[in-house]
Amino acid sequence: MRFEGTEIQEAVAATARKFAKERAEPAAAEADRTGRFPEELIRELGALGLLAVNVPAAHGGSEAGAIAYARSVMELARADCSLAVTMAVTNMVGETIARFGTEAQKSRCLPLLASGEWLAGSFGLSEPQAGSDPNSMATRAERRGDRYILNGSKQWITSGDRAGVIIVWARTDVSAGNKGITAFLVEGGTPGLVVGKHEEKMGLRSSSTVGLTFEDCEVPESAILGQLGHGLRVALAALDGGRIGIASQATGTIRAALDASVRYAQERQAFGQPIAGFQAVSFALADMQTSHDAARLLTLRAAALKEAGRPFGREAAMAKLFASEAAQVAVSKAVQIHGGYGYVNSFPVERYFRDARVQTIYEGTSEIQRLVIARHVLGG
Numbered sequence: 001m002r003f004e005g006t007e008i009q010e011a012v013a014a015t016a017r018k019f020a021k022e023r024a025e026p027a028a029a030e031a032d033r034t035g036r037f038p039e040e041l042i043r044e045l046g047a048l049g050l051l052a053v054n055v056p057a058a059h060g061g062s063e064a065g066a067i068a069y070a071r072s073v074m075e076l077a078r079a080d081c082s083l084a085v086t087m088a089v090t091n092m093v094g095e096t097i098a099r100f101g102t103e104a105q106k107s108r109c110l111p112l113l114a115s116g117e118w119l120a121g122s123f124g125l126s127e128p129q130a131g132s133d134p135n136s137m138a139t140r141a142e143r144r145g146d147r148y149i150l151n152g153s154k155q156w157i158t159s160g161d162r163a164g165v166i167i168v169w170a171r172t173d174v175s176a177g178n179k180g181i182t183a184f185l186v187e188g189g190t191p192g193l194v195v196g197k198h199e200e201k202m203g204l205r206s207s208s209t210v211g212l213t214f215e216d217c218e219v220p221e222s223a224i225l226g227q228l229g230h231g232l233r234v235a236l237a238a239l240d241g242g243r244i245g246i247a248s249q250a251t252g253t254i255r256a257a258l259d260a261s262v263r264y265a266q267e268r269q270a271f272g273q274p275i276a277g278f279q280a281v282s283f284a285l286a287d288m289q290t291s292h293d294a295a296r297l298l299t300l301r302a303a304a305l306k307e308a309g310r311p312f313g314r315e316a317a318m319a320k321l322f323a324s325e326a327a328q329v330a331v332s333k334a335v336q337i338h339g340g341y342g343y344v345n346s347f348p349v350e351r352y353f354r355d356a357r358v359q360t361i362y363e364g365t366s367e368i369q370r371l372v373i374a375r376h377v378l379g380g
């Protein structure tokens with residue numbers, strides 16, 4: 001069964017597929033080896049409209065919707081998960097500014113994010129001691145006249161050293177619990193914003209992951225994104241959409257693992273025949289195809305609900321949970337099918353194995369997705 005997309009969805013997916021095949025895939029192994037941030041490719045993504053797929057055209061976005069976004073992330077992740085995550089976070093930041101920002105914030109940030117002139121947008125929620133539980137964050141923003149002074153640290157911030165703008169969450173009222181957190185737009189290079197350690201990661205090696213410290217970092221009151229004290233609402237809304245992005249990444253990863261495995265299984269000979277002829281191998285391929293299709297369908301369902309303006313949090317959590325867990329199984333099977341060659345970097349499955357691992361962790365671990373889903377199941 002084939003689901004036809006609208007003209008714009010098909011056009012965006014085709015653009016992403018072409019770019020992934022011709023530009024991203026040939027560079028992926030080298031980018032993984034060197035860990036070099038792919039500046040040039042990011043600017044190309046901007047020129048193609050893929051850095052703000054679901055952002056209004058009035059602000060420089062492609063205004064192509066959530067389905068086109070999901071499909072473009074799938075295509076990129078199939079080629080290079082590092083590039084896909086960099087692109088996905090920028091899209092998420094752009095969408096969040098488009099939804100919660102003032103006209104001035106949108107006019108300032110969105111054209112720069114969409115075009116790639118700003119190489120990235122970043123999402124500064126996690127802290128060294130607060131990941132799954134953002135409500136325990138320690139970063140503070142203290143009001144002084146019409147300014148706010150930020151102090152604290154953020155951890156694991158994708159593209160935090162490259163970002164033109166970072167959405168930073170900070171506590172503006174320590175006595176107000178989860179109603180005392182506010183989101184701020186902090187531009188790269190603001191005095192007091194200090195870029196810390198570059199994490200040496202298992203995978204996603206050409207994406208940048210850094211710690212950020214705020215040392216009396218001063219921003220105007222007009223930097224508040226959304227309303228004072230409503231920061232967690234902004235974060236949770238962004239994460240719902242972000243989960244579609246990670247589910248799409250995982251779906252693209254399964255596709256890449258499957259394609260590589262099919263190719264290898266048809267070529268590699270053992271006991272006088274291609275290994276694809278062994279039922280154990282062909283059944284693994286059958287399982288990978290099935291999990292790919294299930295992940296894709298769950299992801300596109302969540303995207304379709306989002307695009308229709310309907311609630312999609314439960315569906316996004318299910319898609320993220322299923323696709324990221326299925327990706328772990330798929331990349332492991334792909335390595336197994338490649339035998340010893342799967343364990344070395346002569347074939348891309350070794351990279352897929354490392355890149356996939358984080359998918360059950362970031363933007364809400366699998367356990368947190370289960371909490372979200374269980375709450376819906378139990379009517380909480």
Ligand SMILES: Cc1cc2nc3c(=O)[nH]c(=O)nc-3n(C[C@H](O)[C@H](O)[C@H](O)COP(=O)(O)OP(=O)(O)OC[C@H]3O[C@@H](n4cnc5c(N)ncnc54)[C@H](O)[C@@H]3O)c2cc1C
Binds near residue numbers: 089129130132364367
């Ligand atoms: C490569 C990478 C990029 C990232 N990019 C960003 C980014 O751009 N912006 C950003 O803000 N963050 C980012 N993160 C952070 C990521 O979202 C967090 O690592 C993740 O949310 C988990 O938080 P934690 O690491 O503090 O783990 P913890 O919250 O300490 O969790 C540790 C373990 O305990 C489990 N656990 C915690 N609470 C519960 C519970 N209530 N029930 C059951 N189990 C529970 C978790 O599932 C996990 O298995 C990134 C992380 C990585 C690795």
